[in-house]
Amino acid sequence: MGQTTAEKIFAAHLRDEPFQGTKVLDIDRVLCHEITTPVAIADLEWRGKDRVFDASKIKAVIDHVTPAKDSKTALQAKILRDWARRHEIKDFFDVGRNGVCHAIFPEKGYIRPGFTAIMGDSHTCTHGAFGAFAAGVGTTDLEVGILKGVCAFREPKTIRVNLNGKLPGGVYAKDVILFVIGQLGVNGATDRVIEFHGPVVETMSMDARMTLCNMAIEAGGTCGICQPDMVTVEYLWPFIGEEYASKAEALADFQNWVADTDAGYDKVLDFDVSALEPQVTYGFKPDCVKSAKEMAGTKVDQVYIGTCTNGRIEDLRQAAAVLKGRTVADSVRGIVSPATPKIFQEALAEGLIQIFMDAGFCVTNPTCGACLGMSNGVLAEGEVCAATSNRNFSGRMGKGGMVHLMSPSTAAATAITGVITDARSF
Amino acid sequence: MKKTFGGPSIFLDRGDINTDEIIPAKYLTEVTKEALKPYCLEDLSLDGFDPKGEKLANARVIVTRDNFGCGSSREHAPWVFEVNDIHTVIAESYARIFRQNMFNCGMLAIELPKEQIDKLFALEQGSGDVDIAINLAEQEIVARGNGIEESCRFEISPFDKALVEAGGWVEYADARY
Ligand code: SF4
Numbered sequence: 001m002g003q004t005t006a007e008k009i010f011a012a013h014l015r016d017e018p019f020q021g022t023k024v025l026d027i028d029r030v031l032c033h034e035i036t037t038p039v040a041i042a043d044l045e046w047r048g049k050d051r052v053f054d055a056s057k058i059k060a061v062i063d064h065v066t067p068a069k070d071s072k073t074a075l076q077a078k079i080l081r082d083w084a085r086r087h088e089i090k091d092f093f094d095v096g097r098n099g100v101c102h103a104i105f106p107e108k109g110y111i112r113p114g115f116t117a118i119m120g121d122s123h124t125c126t127h128g129a130f131g132a133f134a135a136g137v138g139t140t141d142l143e144v145g146i147l148k149g150v151c152a153f154r155e156p157k158t159i160r161v162n163l164n165g166k167l168p169g170g171v172y173a174k175d176v177i178l179f180v181i182g183q184l185g186v187n188g189a190t191d192r193v194i195e196f197h198g199p200v201v202e203t204m205s206m207d208a209r210m211t212l213c214n215m216a217i218e219a220g221g222t223c224g225i226c227q228p229d230m231v232t233v234e235y236l237w238p239f240i241g242e243e244y245a246s247k248a249e250a251l252a253d254f255q256n257w258v259a260d261t262d263a264g265y266d267k268v269l270d271f272d273v274s275a276l277e278p279q280v281t282y283g284f285k286p287d288c289v290k291s292a293k294e295m296a297g298t299k300v301d302q303v304y305i306g307t308c309t310n311g312r313i314e315d316l317r318q319a320a321a322v323l324k325g326r327t328v329a330d331s332v333r334g335i336v337s338p339a340t341p342k343i344f345q346e347a348l349a350e351g352l353i354q355i356f357m358d359a360g361f362c363v364t365n366p367t368c369g370a371c372l373g374m375s376n377g378v379l380a381e382g383e384v385c386a387a388t389s390n391r392n393f394s395g396r397m398g399k400g401g402m403v404h405l406m407s408p409s410t411a412a413a414t415a416i417t418g419v420i421t422d423a424r425s426f
Numbered sequence: 427m428k429k430t431f432g433g434p435s436i437f438l439d440r441g442d443i444n445t446d447e448i449i450p451a452k453y454l455t456e457v458t459k460e461a462l463k464p465y466c467l468e469d470l471s472l473d474g475f476d477p478k479g480e481k482l483a484n485a486r487v488i489v490t491r492d493n494f495g496c497g498s499s500r501e502h503a504p505w506v507f508e509v510n511d512i513h514t515v516i517a518e519s520y521a522r523i524f525r526q527n528m529f530n531c532g533m534l535a536i537e538l539p540k541e542q543i544d545k546l547f548a549l550e551q552g553s554g555d556v557d558i559a560i561n562l563a564e565q566e567i568v569a570r571g572n573g574i575e576e577s578c579r580f581e582i583s584p585f586d587k588a589l590v591e592a593g594g595w596v597e598y599a600d601a602r603y
Pocket of ligand 1: 121123389390
């Protein structure tokens, strides 16, 4: 029988199988941010093992709370910064150059088809958009990754999701993944990889594929994976141009990681998305999903556009297209956080920042910010936020607050009216 | 460091309890495990559950439903249990990262079928005090409450068991790789 993409990557990275079914893999990228890494660093120091397995394979960023908001977050940033300097980790991004981890690392070309990557962050599954196996892990796994360059996994089963048909106008990758999570449930993919296939994914940009894979964890998935193709090659070409004689050659190489046609799947799901409507969550779990029309009229206090799910340039373009020539409702605070400095600059050059500001949005520096309720837009008790992020847990954006997840386009329309609004009604 | 397992139990009767409920994100600015201690399950709102109550303070074991520990990868969730001497969780199922984090810390995330979990919950009806003894070598738990004793075996992968016996993944990996 053939192999899935994850099985191919596991086979190529297998360092050890201490017990049947437990695979210890060599890791190509150990990614770090300032919230989960400092305790790993402290523990390594305490053990007298303040070393790194390979500084060139470790990438680090300060992104969750930045610039620091208080002494505690300043200390977290300092621990990461000092450690990166001490070990000469060249790819370390600090204030002025930093952005949301799952946006900035791919943007720098660090993730390639066939790679293994871990990070102390559950949305590491985003990087599977490149045909990589990328998994969120805890601090102990991160610590061992930093020290030894390995991580243990149960060989994951794979759920194949075929996205068929053609996405209607005004409906985006975010709507697709919210719909898929609604179908799978919040633990429908636990210990599973979700492999996305079909004409809808094939026509998606890398930005859209990252949105898709970003939320695999919200169905419990270890990783979301898209098949590497010419879109992947084009995106990575600025970084791999010297490694390959031509794009065709790169494509041929990348296709080694494409799942075999006779691969064995745990489950195969077929969805025709041709009639899909914009989706919005309604409860405190990401699988509580309805159409924007059904949710229409729900009042919001804040609109947050950004994050590792939807803070990329295409997302800002989609939101700006709706906002252009319009203004945010008086009852709403609009906040937009371009996910990286590069995205911010592109948005400036394209006039998107102007549109956001004319509409009355507050434009923040690239950061996770309000997404996890730590800075830049924390909700007060009883407040409601329409957000392009990925998690609507109770209190996620501030104790007693409520979050509705949606696409940038729906969020922009909601900002204008002050109530959840299907952007296609404009 | 090797952990001890078993003791008085607390029952959390809901599925999908997430890591934000176990330890809210605002405490992620702490850089030591000990600093998390007062905030265990602080944002969990559940009938009859008091995060500041004696029941939680005395608990050494948590018994709960499915998909426990879903959400973020924060190891602060197992840590807040660890520093409160709760080294065992017994649930119908777990989110992958949380489960791995427990074993990586040398702690136990025991999975039991729903019927078995129901029986444990049944013991709690009445006096409410349930003591659960855990025998890792035999992979067996014995729960006593309401004058009744329930025992059952549990499955644990040989790797997870080896992690617990080694005291965690850092110890295990350091000796081997
Ligand atoms: S943007 Fe939100 S979900 Fe993404 S890494 Fe930051 S805190 Fe996590």
